[in-house]
Amino acid sequence: MKDGVYTQFARIGKAVxxxxxxxxxxxxxxxxxTVEALADQAALTVANASQHLKVxxxxxxxxxxxxGLFVEYRLADEGVLRxxxxxxxxxxxxxxxxxxxxxxxxxxxxxxxxxxxxxxMQRVRxxxxxxxxxxxxxxxxxxxxxxxxxxxxxxLKRQLADLPKNREIVAYCRGPQCVMAIEAVELLRKRGFxxxxxxxxxxxxxxxxxxxxxxxxED
Amino acid sequence: MKDGVYTQFARIGKAVxxxxxxxxxxxxxxxxxTVEALADQAALTVANASQHLKVxxxxxxxxxxxxGLFVEYRLADEGVLRxxxxxxxxxxxxxxxxxxxxxxxxxxxxxxxxxxxxxxMQRVRxxxxxxxxxxxxxxxxxxxxxxxxxxxxxxLKRQLADLPKNREIVAYCRGPQCVMAIEAVELLRKRGFxxxxxxxxxxxxxxxxxxxxxxxxED
DNA sequence: TGTATATTCAAGTAGTCGATTGAATACTAG
DNA sequence: CTAGTATTCAATCGACTACTTGAATATACA
Numbered sequence: 001m002k003d004g005v006y007t008q009f010a011r012i013g014k015a016v017x018x019x020x021x022x023x024x025x026x027x028x029x030x031x032x033x034t035v036e037a038l039a040d041q042a043a044l045t046v047a048n049a050s051q052h053l054k055v056x057x058x059x060x061x062x063x064x065x066x067x068g069l070f071v072e073y074r075l076a077d078e079g080v081l082r083x084x085x086x087x088x089x090x091x092x093x094x095x096x097x098x099x100x101x102x103x104x105x106x107x108x109x110x111x112x113x114x115x116x117x118x119x120x121m122q123r124v125r126x127x128x129x130x131x132x133x134x135x136x137x138x139x140x141x142x143x144x145x146x147x148x149x150x151x152x153x154x155x156l157k158r159q160l161a162d163l164p165k166n167r168e169i170v171a172y173c174r175g176p177q178c179v180m181a182i183e184a185v186e187l188l189r190k191r192g193f194x195x196x197x198x199x200x201x202x203x204x205x206x207x208x209x210x211x212x213x214x215x216x217x218e219d
Numbered sequence: 220m221k222d223g224v225y226t227q228f229a230r231i232g233k234a235v236x237x238x239x240x241x242x243x244x245x246x247x248x249x250x251x252x253t254v255e256a257l258a259d260q261a262a263l264t265v266a267n268a269s270q271h272l273k274v275x276x277x278x279x280x281x282x283x284x285x286x287g288l289f290v291e292y293r294l295a296d297e298g299v300l301r302x303x304x305x306x307x308x309x310x311x312x313x314x315x316x317x318x319x320x321x322x323x324x325x326x327x328x329x330x331x332x333x334x335x336x337x338x339x340m341q342r343v344r345x346x347x348x349x350x351x352x353x354x355x356x357x358x359x360x361x362x363x364x365x366x367x368x369x370x371x372x373x374x375l376k377r378q379l380a381d382l383p384k385n386r387e388i389v390a391y392c393r394g395p396q397c398v399m400a401i402e403a404v405e406l407l408r409k410r411g412f413x414x415x416x417x418x419x420x421x422x423x424x425x426x427x428x429x430x431x432x433x434x435x436x437e438d
Numbered sequence: 439t440g441t442a443t444a445t446t447c448a449a450g451t452a453g454t455c456g457a458t459t460g461a462a463t464a465c466t467a468g
Numbered sequence: 469c470t471a472g473t474a475t476t477c478a479a480t481c482g483a484c485t486a487c488t489t490g491a492a493t494a495t496a497c498a
Contacts, residue, residue, distance in 0.1 A: 006242045008314045011314070012309060012313070017232040019225035020486085022232065035444075048486075069494090082305065087302065091227055091230070253475095255474070266460095288474055442497085443494100446491105446493070448491080450488085453484105455485090459480085462476080464476095465472105467471090467472085468472105
């Protein structure tokens with residue numbers, strides 16, 4: 001009996017034993033995706049991605065739902081999000097490597113200051129800052145930080161004219177491992193804006209139980 | 220770069236991808252152990268246990284420390300305990316199997332009532348109950364619930380005479396998957412005691428941040 | 439109906455992992 | 469130093485895994 005229980009536990013472990021599956025999971029933490037989108041973003045062949053997703057499905061960490069021509073995968077529930085988050089925190093605490101890799105990257109990029117969530121919410125409430133969600137619009141629609149404005153990185157250059165020059169701008173993306181916000185802040189600063197990067201991404205935001213806003217359109 | 224990060228993350232996943240390693244981890248959640256003790260309790264050969272422990276060591280989830288003739292393994296820190304706990308919660312929520320296996324067992328044993336932690340602490344404070352730690356004494360010394368008395372399951376029969384007949388008794392062991400407390404309660408009831416089982420084990424107790432008492436002796 | 443598209447299935451290969459065995463290493467006690 | 473003990477190392481075998489390739493389903497649209 002005891003053996004059976006641990007075997008069940010290990011199903012969770014096996015699901016997160018492959019780097020690519022963790023990458024897929026983190027992508028799914030940002031919202032539902034089709035197989036193709038996931039394959040694309042994780043640099044996998046579609047067949048291979050499908051196979052990994054099948055494993056995640058078998059471990060009940062994700063759900064799949066056929067939407068017409070596409071199959072949409074999503075996290076099974078918020079508990080999975082918390083688990084992934086706990087795992088990331090443990091990994092970061094345990095492996096200097098992870099922190100080091102990120103820090104080296106951040107340093108090379110010129111030490112962009114990071115803004116914390118509590119800090120941000122206070123300033124948002126006072127109307128002191130403009131919050132930018134620089135992820136693709138689809139991800140924005142799946143859920144975003146209250147008050148954030150969707151300006152996908154790819155659109156940023158075109159929308160520069162609409163942004164306030166004298167107000168502070170805080171950009172965020174998927175999370176600490178995502179570099180979209182970093183690039184956005186770089187661009188903004190080059191153009192003379194006062195821009196900073198939000199330390200957390202949407203995933204951490206949710207994991208901490210802070211509110212998420214959903215767009216009415218779609219789904 | 221991104222690939223490297225996820226590879227690091229996966230090291231944690233790989234560490235908990237094997238049932239036996241999870242079993243070892245849960246044993247270590249109850250306190251430091253030597254290789255031999257772990258091998259014994261997890262029903263592994265010593266060499267095999269050593270190998271698994273090496274994997275856990277490489278993933279930084281545990282630490283090893285040479286104590287004279289023995290090597291003592293222990294959790295790297297409390298964060299690991301929280302992680303293991305989060306993983307168990309996820310597994311239990313996700314796999315009906317785990318819950319079902321346990322419930323079937325509990326039912327077959329005659330529906331022993333379960334006592335919750337908050338409930339227990341209130342009654343302990345009022346001096347209404349006697350709390351028994353039925354794990355091996357070594358585990359008791361490594362840490363136990365405040366006010367608990369060490370009566371290893373193997374010693375229970377011999378110490379029956381010392382237990383109060385008219386006071387309520389609450390027994391606990393390692394955790395939900397551990398059956399020592401169940402057996403203890405059964406025995407006590409057969410002998411006419413008013414006995415109940417504490418829902419949590421030491422591990423859950425700690426994970427919730429409740430206090431743990433340590434014996435002064437050893438280490 | 440036929441064609442295009444998204445996803446899954448099936449089979450094959452190279453590589454990894456878990457368990458076993460027997461030897462090697464480190465420490466203790468006499 | 470020698471004998472004994474706890475642990476690890478090294479080599480092996482069978483099982484499993486990730487990824488690739490090419491074919492098979494299933495749905496949408498014309």
